[in-house]
Amino acid sequence: xxxxILFIIFVGxxxxxxxGAGYVAFLTVFGIIPRLTQLTKTVSKxxxxxxxxxxxxxxGTLAFLQQPTFALPSFLLTxxxxxxxxxxxxxxxxxxxxxxxxxxxxxxxxxxDRLLILMMALVFGKIIGSLFHWIYFIP
Amino acid sequence: MKTRLLGSVKFMAExxxxxxxxxxxxxxxxxxxxxxxxxxxxxxTYMSKLNNLCLYHITEQDKNIIIIDSTRVIRIITSEFKEVxxxxxxxxxxxxEVVFKKKKLSLPLFILVWFLLFIGSGLTIMNFxxxxxxxxxxxxxxxxxxxxxxxxxxxxxxxxxxxxxxxxVIFFNHVFKKRLNEEPSPLEVEVFNYQQSLDQYVIxxxxxxxxxxxxxx
Numbered sequence: 001x002x003x004x005i006l007f008i009i010f011v012g013x014x015x016x017x018x019x020g021a022g023y024v025a026f027l028t029v030f031g032i033i034p035r036l037t038q039l040t041k042t043v044s045k046x047x048x049x050x051x052x053x054x055x056x057x058x059x060g061t062l063a064f065l066q067q068p069t070f071a072l073p074s075f076l077l078t079x080x081x082x083x084x085x086x087x088x089x090x091x092x093x094x095x096x097x098x099x100x101x102x103x104x105x106x107x108x109x110x111x112x113d114r115l116l117i118l119m120m121a122l123v124f125g126k127i128i129g130s131l132f133h134w135i136y137f138i139p
Numbered sequence: 140m141k142t143r144l145l146g147s148v149k150f151m152a153e154x155x156x157x158x159x160x161x162x163x164x165x166x167x168x169x170x171x172x173x174x175x176x177x178x179x180x181x182x183x184t185y186m187s188k189l190n191n192l193c194l195y196h197i198t199e200q201d202k203n204i205i206i207i208d209s210t211r212v213i214r215i216i217t218s219e220f221k222e223v224x225x226x227x228x229x230x231x232x233x234x235x236e237v238v239f240k241k242k243k244l245s246l247p248l249f250i251l252v253w254f255l256l257f258i259g260s261g262l263t264i265m266n267f268x269x270x271x272x273x274x275x276x277x278x279x280x281x282x283x284x285x286x287x288x289x290x291x292x293x294x295x296x297x298x299x300x301x302x303x304x305x306x307x308v309i310f311f312n313h314v315f316k317k318r319l320n321e322e323p324s325p326l327e328v329e330v331f332n333y334q335q336s337l338d339q340y341v342i343x344x345x346x347x348x349x350x351x352x353x354x355x356x
Contacts, residue, residue: 035310038322063283071286074294080280081295085302086309092264093310097329104333105252114249115330119311121256123304129261130300133268134293 023057030094032087085130092126152222155189156180158229159209162338164236171195173216176207176233185220192219197237205235206346232342264303 027033033053037043096102102115157177165171173179174190181189194215195207209232213225268274277299281292311324323331 032310039309064279067279067283069283069286072284074281074285074287076284077281077292077295078298080284081298082302082305084295085299085304086306087302088299089303089306089308090310091306092303093307097310102329115327118253118256119307121253122260123307125257125260126264126307127300127304128257129264130268130303131297132261133265134274134291134296134300137265138274138291 020057024053027053030091032090032094035090035094089126093122096122152224153182153185154224154226155185155216156226156228157209157212157216159207159212159227159231159233161230162234162236164238165197167197167199167201167237167239169197171197171207171235173212176212176235181223185223188220189216192216195235197235201237202345203237203239204341204345205237206232206342207235208232208346232346234338234341 033046033049037046037049102118105118157173157179159177160175163175165175171194172190173192173194176194179186179189192215194212195205197205209227209230213227216223216225277292277295278289281295282288
């Protein structure tokens, strides 16, 4: 019995470590934290940002394993939603950059000067696509 | 002793410094002068003659990339002016981009690409939401915070959608024409890197002086 429990604890730990390491690797490839420190000129605070990501991951895990419910006002969701959106948006932008879509496209069709307008196509596509999905697409 | 010193001063070679430009654009059938190809430092007696020194004539046979190696430039200068010494500073070659016709992007094509990106981007985000069951996650989050159950937690989802666009803009460091700070955006750096790699490639592959194959005689 005790061996079973110890084994389960071990497997759980191993699983968590792998997933956690994978998550950090994923964040590193996209380079969102360096990008944000560069924009806000707060490179010295980078360790605090690392801990923010770690605590965020732990909080999220606990919240979805324990399923607590609170009776808080619903406007808080607006703030959460905006933060969630910005984060996913940065992931999406980082993904396009990692995949080198734009340099190729710009070179092929010769539009080095209108990159910004093309980028806005992606941005508006994301916003409209997302709104369409939530408001009309889901029955 | 004195005369020998004077003599050496008399025959001391004049030094000309040239710095090859990295990349220039020229039309077909243009003549390329030294002043197009390089920045030159020389005394006034040589300057005007050097500036109008003809180095290459672009013909119909040339492709759209020509590489002029610095060895060719130095050879022509020294054969023209026997008494000068040429010092090269900076890049060892210049890439000439032959522009046949001013490439103008047609508006319909641009609009097509724009809508391609717009629709593609919108559909991929919908696929992503479905893929990670985001609707269920949002519903559970809504219940967790407010204690109520809803079918469509739009209170959360509309700010989320706006944030999505905002996050992309923040990452690319652009709010329409206005920049968030002075640094170049990752996209501009990407385009620059890509151009650098292309230049590096043509320098190696189009420059006949830098590669020697077995069958070259």
